[in-house]
Amino acid sequence: MKHYKWILPLVAIIGIVVALFFIIPAEDDVIDQIQKIEIQELKRENKTLIQTNDLLDDKVEILELMADSLTVLINADSQEIEKLKERKDERVTAIDDFTDDELYQYFSRFSTKGTTDRK
Template sequence: MRQYKWILPLIAIIGVVIAIFWIIPAEDSVIDQIQKIEIEELKRENITLKQTNDFLDEKVEILEMVTDSLTALIDNDQQVIEKLKQKKDEKISAIDDFTDDELYQYFAGFDTQNKENW
């Protein structure tokens, strides 16, 4: 039995060496596989986000063009409104200078110029 005392520690050492060189690398490879899968999923998500971003950029460009055209229309409408206000103010100031008879003729539609003889 004395001869076999060294066998038990030798089996323990061999077991530890097997664990170090065979089981632990297997766990590392599983972890590496999980990380690779996560990286692939993140790459796919990144591609999806890039496509969404490109689509939204195109929408923004279209909306900016619409905004620019609407701004131009608003500017044009404001110019028309200013011209109409100016004409209205000119008519009001012209009417302010009318005498009573001229006001009556203006609103009644009479013309003092005799175009035809009755």
């Protein structure tokens, strides 16, 4: 029995070493699988983000075109406003030179042609 005392610890050590050789590679395989899955998910998300980015780029181009056309319209409106202001100023200066009778006729839309045509 004295000769067999070392067999039990030896079997335990061999069992632990064998278990470590099976457990460590299995853990590495699990970690590799998890990393592969994460990489695939990140690739899918990257593709989705690229597509979203392309769509947003298209929308930005459309909005820039709209902004340009609105700028053109604003410039046209500003020019029209300036023309209207000039015409108003011309009328005001013309009205300044009117006599009382001419002012009365201008504001009442009174015309001598309309009254002479009556029968």
